[in-house]
Amino acid sequence: PLHDTAQNQIWLEIVQLALDLLAWLPMLALTGQPRLWEPRRLRLRLFSAAAQIVTTARRRHLRFGRHWPWSDLITGAVQRLDALPNPG
Template sequence: MAALELRHRQRARAEDRIRAARATGLRTLPLQEAMPNQIWLEIIQIAFDLLAWMPLFPLTGQARFWEPRRLRLRLFSTVAQLIATGRRRYLRLAQALAVDRGNHEALDRLHALPNPG
């Protein structure tokens, strides 16, 4: 019975991701030819892999259950400025973001990851 319950939960999670993909980028293909549309679908897939990964590590609390639209509005449309000084790069966030502690905690967790390069 537990295996059946797990299977149904995984299926529901996959269907939720498909529903979210259709709502944001897969309703209609934007281009006329097959190859550019294939590239478009790959970009959408990478974006939704990122959205599927976000709740697993950097997000905590209620933010882990946000739909992709809310994630886009609250996290991905954050006003920031990329500053390069010397050999380092810094991301300076807008002052309005200082109120939202969840964003800072998520960015701190991402910053703590080992640097692949």
Template sequence: MTDEDGWRITCFAINTKGWRLADLEVRHRQRARAEDRIRNLKDTGLRNLPFHGFAQNQIWLEIIALAADLLVWTQNLAWHDHPARRWEPKRLRLRLLSVAGRITRSGRRRRLRLPRHWPWNNLLDTGWAALQPG
């Protein structure tokens, strides 16, 4: 409703009876998280079904679910202590996934080559190092 001295006052109206206030708030916040996930899935490709057949669209939905899971797991594992862990797919695509990088092999090691002046190089380097085995 308002911000006063750094405190945000919120409310929600329901017609559920017999619940404790703390339980109702948890239920409400879980619903908001589910709606955020659906919005992120739509940004990942769920917005339109590109095929006419049911089976093809079913495969498309499974690929979208896999892509969303990969994004979330990569964020949690690569940037567990950075705000990038909470970025939505649009921001990830703009800042991290659209860079023209190259993975090379040299001396039995894989290396990630990035453009020198890309503003998020250090974040990509940190994530790359965190996801490497060993």
């Protein structure tokens, strides 16, 4: 437990940011049926995917396992997020 009021406020801000990201992800990155998934299903299928960070030619790539059924969904979501205009 956090004993200081400032620590609790920081923790609350972090939790609120995580909830905002969880709410905006389906709207911005997912299409079709996955867009309607509840947070529990998102955690099970998207956020628990096994991946490796691979560095080649001074670039980093995230390589998902081919056996994971939702790898295409994750890579498509990342590509859609990448295509969004930079807000600032």
